[in-house]
Amino acid sequence: xxxxxxxxxxxxxxxxxxxxxxxxxxxxxxxxxxxxxxxxxxxxxxxxxxxxxxxxxxxxxxxxxxxxxxxxxxxxxxxxxxxxxxxxxxxxxxxxxxxxxxxxxxxxxxxxxxxxxxxxxxxxxxxxxxxxxxxxxxxxxxxxxxxxxxxxxxxxxxxxxxxxxxxxxxxxxxxxxxxxxxxxxxxxxxxxxxxxxxxxxxxxxxxxxxx
Ligand code: SF4
Numbered sequence: 099x100x101x102x103x104x105x106x107x108x109x110x111x112x113x114x115x116x117x118x119x120x121x122x123x124x125x126x127x128x129x130x131x132x133x134x135x136x137x138x139x140x141x142x143x144x145x146x147x148x149x150x151x152x153x154x155x156x157x158x159x160x161x162x163x164x165x166x167x168x169x170x171x172x173x174x175x176x177x178x179x180x181x182x183x184x185x186x187x188x189x190x191x192x193x194x195x196x197x198x199x200x201x202x203x204x205x206x207x208x209x210x211x212x213x214x215x216x217x218x219x220x221x222x223x224x225x226x227x228x229x230x231x232x233x234x235x236x237x238x239x240x241x242x243x244x245x246x247x248x249x250x251x252x253x254x255x256x257x258x259x260x261x262x263x264x265x266x267x268x269x270x271x272x273x274x275x276x277x278x279x280x281x282x283x284x285x286x287x288x289x290x291x292x293x294x295x296x297x298x299x300x301x302x303x304x305x306x307x308x309x
Pocket of ligand 1: 258265268275282283
């Protein structure tokens with residue numbers, strides 16, 4: 099007998115996929131996190147220059163290990179700091195592929211992302227020839243208002259805690275519209291209808307991933 103919750107999730111994902119396609123983005127679906135790594139390996143050609151935005155999802159699904167495994171020219175941000183890291187953020191803008199997740203994806207087919215440093219939203223927006231976002235079903239929301247709420251109440255505080263940013267939300271669990279030196283939500287970008295058809299590809303996963 100089918101699982102009703104799984105069925106509901108899949109129906110919602112189908113709606114999101116249609117909305118993303120209507121906005122000129124490619125949309126894909128795998129049921130489990132365990133399928134993500136092979137999907138990515140099949141999609142990105144060997145030898146491609148690949149970069150990524152900070153993402154718990156890419157770590158959880160084994161994608162970072164795949165990228166670092168020698169098949170690709172991987173700009174591995176984990177291996178550098180300071181000025182070298184800053185240079186890598188700029189080099190990422192001319193990569194063949196850029197991988198990340200999204201803070202939220204709406205049922206209207208929009209991507210909603212908020213950055214502290216803005217290197218990720220910059221690369222999502224312009225530069226890399228291909229962008230692939232791996233998105234767990236926990237990040238699907240009805241509309242942009244729900245996306246904003248999701249970031250304010252979940253994504254930003256959890257990431258501030260994870261990255262030890264010592265922001266008010268990392269201490270109290272609630273946003274205080276701070277001006278902290280390590281504020282994690284300085285730049286908000288919404289991707290809606292895209293002129294460059296198929297540049298942004300979204301892989302939706304039928305399990306929760308990341309924050
Ligand atoms: S504005 Fe500051 S307190 Fe609010 S979510 Fe962002 S980092 Fe946290």
